[in-house]
Amino acid sequence: MIIDIHGHYTTYPPGVEAYRGAQIAQMGAPTKGQMNVTDEEIRHSIETGQLKLQRERGTDLTIFSPRASWMGHHFGNELISRYWTEHCNDLIYRVTQQFPHNFVGVCMLPQSPGVPPSNCLAELERCVNELGFIGCNLNPDPSGGYWQEPPLTDRYWYPLYEKMVELDVPAMVHVSATQNPAFHQTGSHYINADTTAFMQFIQSPRLFRDFPTLRFIIPHGGGAVPYHWGRYRGINLNMGRAELDELVLGNVWFDTCVYHQPGINLLFEVIPHQNIMFASEMIGAVRGHDPRTGFDFDDTKRYVDALHLEDADRQAVFEATARRVFPRLDQRLTQQSR
Amino acid sequence: MIIDIHGHYTTYPPGVEAYRGAQIAQMGAPTKGQMNVTDEEIRHSIETGQLKLQRERGTDLTIFSPRASWMGHHFGNELISRYWTEHCNDLIYRVTQQFPHNFVGVCMLPQSPGVPPSNCLAELERCVNELGFIGCNLNPDPSGGYWQEPPLTDRYWYPLYEKMVELDVPAMVHVSATQNPAFHQTGSHYINADTTAFMQFIQSPRLFRDFPTLRFIIPHGGGAVPYHWGRYRGINLNMGRAELDELVLGNVWFDTCVYHQPGINLLFEVIPHQNIMFASEMIGAVRGHDPRTGFDFDDTKRYVDALHLEDADRQAVFEATARRVFPRLDQRLTQQSR
Numbered sequence: 001m002i003i004d005i006h007g008h009y010t011t012y013p014p015g016v017e018a019y020r021g022a023q024i025a026q027m028g029a030p031t032k033g034q035m036n037v038t039d040e041e042i043r044h045s046i047e048t049g050q051l052k053l054q055r056e057r058g059t060d061l062t063i064f065s066p067r068a069s070w071m072g073h074h075f076g077n078e079l080i081s082r083y084w085t086e087h088c089n090d091l092i093y094r095v096t097q098q099f100p101h102n103f104v105g106v107c108m109l110p111q112s113p114g115v116p117p118s119n120c121l122a123e124l125e126r127c128v129n130e131l132g133f134i135g136c137n138l139n140p141d142p143s144g145g146y147w148q149e150p151p152l153t154d155r156y157w158y159p160l161y162e163k164m165v166e167l168d169v170p171a172m173v174h175v176s177a178t179q180n181p182a183f184h185q186t187g188s189h190y191i192n193a194d195t196t197a198f199m200q201f202i203q204s205p206r207l208f209r210d211f212p213t214l215r216f217i218i219p220h221g222g223g224a225v226p227y228h229w230g231r232y233r234g235i236n237l238n239m240g241r242a243e244l245d246e247l248v249l250g251n252v253w254f255d256t257c258v259y260h261q262p263g264i265n266l267l268f269e270v271i272p273h274q275n276i277m278f279a280s281e282m283i284g285a286v287r288g289h290d291p292r293t294g295f296d297f298d299d300t301k302r303y304v305d306a307l308h309l310e311d312a313d314r315q316a317v318f319e320a321t322a323r324r325v326f327p328r329l330d331q332r333l334t335q336q337s338r
Numbered sequence: 339m340i341i342d343i344h345g346h347y348t349t350y351p352p353g354v355e356a357y358r359g360a361q362i363a364q365m366g367a368p369t370k371g372q373m374n375v376t377d378e379e380i381r382h383s384i385e386t387g388q389l390k391l392q393r394e395r396g397t398d399l400t401i402f403s404p405r406a407s408w409m410g411h412h413f414g415n416e417l418i419s420r421y422w423t424e425h426c427n428d429l430i431y432r433v434t435q436q437f438p439h440n441f442v443g444v445c446m447l448p449q450s451p452g453v454p455p456s457n458c459l460a461e462l463e464r465c466v467n468e469l470g471f472i473g474c475n476l477n478p479d480p481s482g483g484y485w486q487e488p489p490l491t492d493r494y495w496y497p498l499y500e501k502m503v504e505l506d507v508p509a510m511v512h513v514s515a516t517q518n519p520a521f522h523q524t525g526s527h528y529i530n531a532d533t534t535a536f537m538q539f540i541q542s543p544r545l546f547r548d549f550p551t552l553r554f555i556i557p558h559g560g561g562a563v564p565y566h567w568g569r570y571r572g573i574n575l576n577m578g579r580a581e582l583d584e585l586v587l588g589n590v591w592f593d594t595c596v597y598h599q600p601g602i603n604l605l606f607e608v609i610p611h612q613n614i615m616f617a618s619e620m621i622g623a624v625r626g627h628d629p630r631t632g633f634d635f636d637d638t639k640r641y642v643d644a645l646h647l648e649d650a651d652r653q654a655v656f657e658a659t660a661r662r663v664f665p666r667l668d669q670r671l672t673q674q675s676r
Contacts, residue, residue, distance in 0.1 A: 140520070146484060147520040182478070182485040187537035187573050191562045192530035199525035220569075224529045224562030230598025231558075234624035234635035235525050260568025266604045286572035297572035 001333075002301070003322045004054075006172065006219055006255050006279035007062035007103075009092060011049040012070070013041035019087060020070070023080055030079045035087040042094050051102055053282050057301050063326070064092055065106035065137050069185055071176035074144030078112040078119060085110040085123060093131040101336070104329055105133040106172070109160075111142040113149070117160040124160070128167045134328040136164070138171040138216075140197055145180030145189055152197055152216075153204035161211050168327050170215035173197040186285035194223025201248045202236050208251045215251055215325050217277070221258035221267050229270040245272060253325055255279035256300050256317070259286050264303035273313045277321050278304060339671075340639070341660045342392075344510065344557055344593050344617030345400035345441075347430060349387040350408070351379035357425060358408070361418055368417045373425040380432055389440055391620050395639050401664070402430055403444035403475050407523055409514035412482030416450040416457060423448035423461060431469040439674070442667055443471040444510070447498075449480040451487070455498040462498070466505045472666040474502070476509040476554075478535055483518030483527055490535055490554075491542035499549050506665050508553035511535040524623035532561025539586045540574050546589045553589055553663050555615070559596035559605050567608040583610060591663055593617035594638045594655070597624050602641035611651045615659050616642060 015036035023030065050062060066088035073081055085108050092105045107127035109120040120136075127133040138160070141147050150156040152173070164171060175193040183189040198218050201207065208214060218225070225232060236244055253275050258264050267276060279300065286297040295302055304317065323330035353374040361368065388400060404426035411419055423446050430443045445465035447458040458474075465471040476498070479485050488494040490511070502509060513531040521527040536556050539545065546552060556563070563570060574582055591613050596602050605614065617638065624635040633640055642655065661668035 147518050149520070151520055180485050182487070182489055182538070183534060184537040184541055184573075187540065187570065188530070188534040191533055191566060191569075192526070195529055195533075195562065196521060196526040199522040200520070202525065203522055221565070224533065224565060227559070227562060227565035227601050227604060228529060228596060228598075230596070230601060230628065230635050231529075231624055232525065234597055234626065234628065235522075237629070238624070238626055258566060258568070259572055260566075260608070262604050262607045263565050263568060266565060266600050269600045270598070286569055286576070288572065288576055290568065290572065291575070297568050 001061065002059040002318045003278065004059050004062045004280050005217065005277045005322050006257055006281045007050060007064045008067045008281065008284060009064060009095060010067045010283050011045045012067060012091070013037045013045050015041070016091065020084065023076060023084065027076050027080065030076070030083060032083045032086070035091065037091065039094065039098065042091070043098055046095055046099060049283055051099065054102060057299055059301060061101070062103050063106055063134070063322070063329070064095060064103040066092055066108040068137065068174050069177050071108045071137070071139060072144070073111040073139050073142035073176055074113060074179050078110070078115045081112045082110040082123070089123070089127050089131065089133070092133075096132065104332065105131060106135040106137060107133050108137050109139070111139050113143045117157055120160055121163045124163055124167065128169055128328070132332070134326045134332070135169045136171050137174040139175050140173055140193055141175050143179070144176060145178035145183050151200040151204065153200050153207040158210075161214050165211055165213055170217060170325050172217040172219055174219055190220055190285070191223045194218045194220050195225060198222060198225045198252065199232070201252060202232060202244065205241070205247050208248065215253070217253045217255060217325065219255050219257055219279070219281070221256060221263060222254035222271070226254070226267045226270050249275050253277055253321065256304055257281045257298070258303070259297040259300070261303050261306060264300065264307065268307055273309070274316055274321060276317055277325065278318045339399065340397040340656045341616065342397050342400045342618050343555070343615045343660050344595055344619045345388060345402045346405045346619065346622060347402060347433065348405045348621050349383045350405060350429070351375045351383050353379070354429070358422065361414060361422065365414050365418065368414070368421060370421045370424070373429065375429065377432065377436065380429070381436055384433055384437060387621055389437065392440060395637055397639060399439070400441050401444055401472065401660070401667070402433060402441040404430055404446045406475065406512050407515050409446050409475070409477060410482070411449040411477050411480035411514055412451060412517050416448070416453045419450045420448040420461070427461070427465050427469065427471070430471075434470065442670065443469060444473040444475060445471045446475050447477070449477050451481045455495055458498055459501045462501055462505065466507055466666070470670070472664045472670070473507045474509050475512040477513050478511055478531055479513050481517070482514060483516035483521050489538040489542065491538050491545040496548075499552050503549055503551055508555060508663050510555040510557055512557055528558055528623070529561045532556045532558050533563060536560060536563045536590065537570070539590060540570060540582065543579070543585045546586065553591070555591045555593060555663065557593050557595055557617070557619070559594060559601060560592040560609070564592070564605045564608050587613050591615055591659065594642055595619045595636070596641070597635040597638070599641050599644060602638065602645065606645055611647070612654055612659060614655055615663065616656045
């Protein structure tokens with residue numbers, strides 16, 4: 001079985017945009033309102049998009065969450081974010097209900113700049129316990145490019161981590177759009193956030209002593225981290241600490257959203273294979289064919305296949321590690337196979 | 339000849355710290371004051387530091403600039419920054435006077451948050467015309483981690499670029515310390531800035547039509563860029579533009595400050611060799627031995643040597659490209675060799 005651990009609903013039907021647009025007009029007095037999206041619209045958007053590519057590329061199951069660039073935690077206030085989040089997570093639920101064998105849900109959280117993350121606990125519980133979701137996306141920068149929140153290792157975030165541990169769900173560290181013109185959303189803000197989060201973990205690994213079973217996924221191949229693995233090892237060893245493998249890799253995984261063969265080769269050369277999970281983030285940041293290969297940039301399965309991994313490693317990268325990092329996925333798949 | 343294009347005076351004698359400390363006490367009414375550093379202190383700091391490593395590692399000449407992490411443009415006001423900058427550049431000048439065959443100067447600029455870069459022109463001219471410097475370091479984020487300035491492609495920066503073109507000097511894009519606790523200075527802020535700057539160039543390549551001879555160096559191996567080269571190519575091609583080679587690589591170069599062999603291998607696999615210049619940034623962010631190799635993490639010459647480049651490529655990476663990107667260096671070396 002081939003599990004793609006990183007997909008977003010980037011092909012929202014038009015009613016989603018309309019809902020979001022209406023929120024601008026009611027910033028002073030937000031109401032939850034309706035998300036006018038039919039089951040047929042959902043089916044069509046998925047069948048002509050992500051499901052089509054699953055079939056073409058030969059993957060089986062996508063861990064699916066709301067469109068990351070539209071999480072837009074910076075917009076409006078806590079209540080705006082809450083209503084929007086609930087609707088977006090419900091959309092993902094509807095996708096998983098229509099296509100239970102192809103998509104499993106991961107939720108966004110109702111974050112808002114300066115609002116402590118304890119406001120996210122109820123929605124995380126609802127998504128996991130009522131909607132059957134298996135993880136969450138955590139935005140380390142709800143300000144959208146101004147980085148106003150404490151590092152992810154700060155006690156500020158601990159209430160959320162306690163709930164994640166209790167529910168046994170991991171978080172993918174994933175920012176949303178940038179308001180800051182210095183950054184390009186998918187070209188620098190995403191990648192910078194990945195690098196930033198990993199370095200926060202290195203700086204304050206106490207987090208993983210406080211929460212030994214807490215699990216994070218750094219997407220987009222870990223940002224800049226594998227390319228600069230010597231830098232991170234060196235900075236860390238300079239602090240007199242154990243090697244990174246021991247210090248953080250019991251709690252942190254990378255995905256394979258790196259859109260060329262040399263990058264994938266490097267990722268697998270320097271990061272232990274048990275810390276890598278297959279992902280493509282399709283349909284996402286980079287659409288279209290690479291004219292030099294004739295294939296889609298984000299068809300990452302080709303790059304991983306080209307590594308000719310040993311069977312056990314291949315099984316780990318495509319399935320087994322995902323089932324270990326997302327125990328609720330493992331339960332689900334075990335039940336389905338009975 | 340082996341030219342290391344990226345070195346900072348990270349081993350300042352104690353008088354430098356004292357000067358900086360005194361500035362805190364006079365923020366309201368700064369005076370230029372004295373930098374109490376003797377020639378003997380400079381000689382000692384260099385001979386036991388950077389010069390010793392040059393000899394051990396077999397490099398010949400370092401393009402040398404003030405300590406990047408101490409540029410601290412975020413601190414104080416425009417006048418504080420100006421006095422500090424002038425003193426730091428003078429220190430570099432004194433190093434180059436004492437060791438004219440081993441070090442050539444690059445200046446920091448008296449940037450200050452929110453102050454238009456036209457305030458940097460006089461100091462750049464002084465350093466180039468009076469002190470014999472061959473380039474400058476440009477900080478895209480003088481706020482120190484809050485990214486308040488317009489992108490480097492904005493007309494805001496054009497007065498500086500006009501002066502750079504007039505003087506025929508390149509800029510290395512290099513941030514300083516971070517005030518923002520989300521970032522680690524050398525672990526994420528530096529790398530993020532590299533990635534951010536390159537993506538700014540991709541977004542608005544008009545800059546290089548406006549200034550066809552403007553030249554930038556992205557340090558630290560280009561941040562995350564080579565590792566995600568497929569992402570950048572794809573994002574760019576999606577905009578219907580020419581390949582990155584054509585779009586920006588006539589004006590942008592990467593250095594080799596990547597501190598492990600797999601990273602250097604990737605850099606040379608994906609980036610045209612004529613866009614790569616040798617550098618180590620010693621003595622810098624990552625000090626000490628890699629216990630797995632027994633050699634210093636930042637001894638990047640070993641990694642480049644291990645590539646067994648063809649002679650012409652090797653000559654380009656170690657010398658010829660630097661002489662092309664820094665024409666004033668070429669003039670200097672040509673004169674010295676007569």
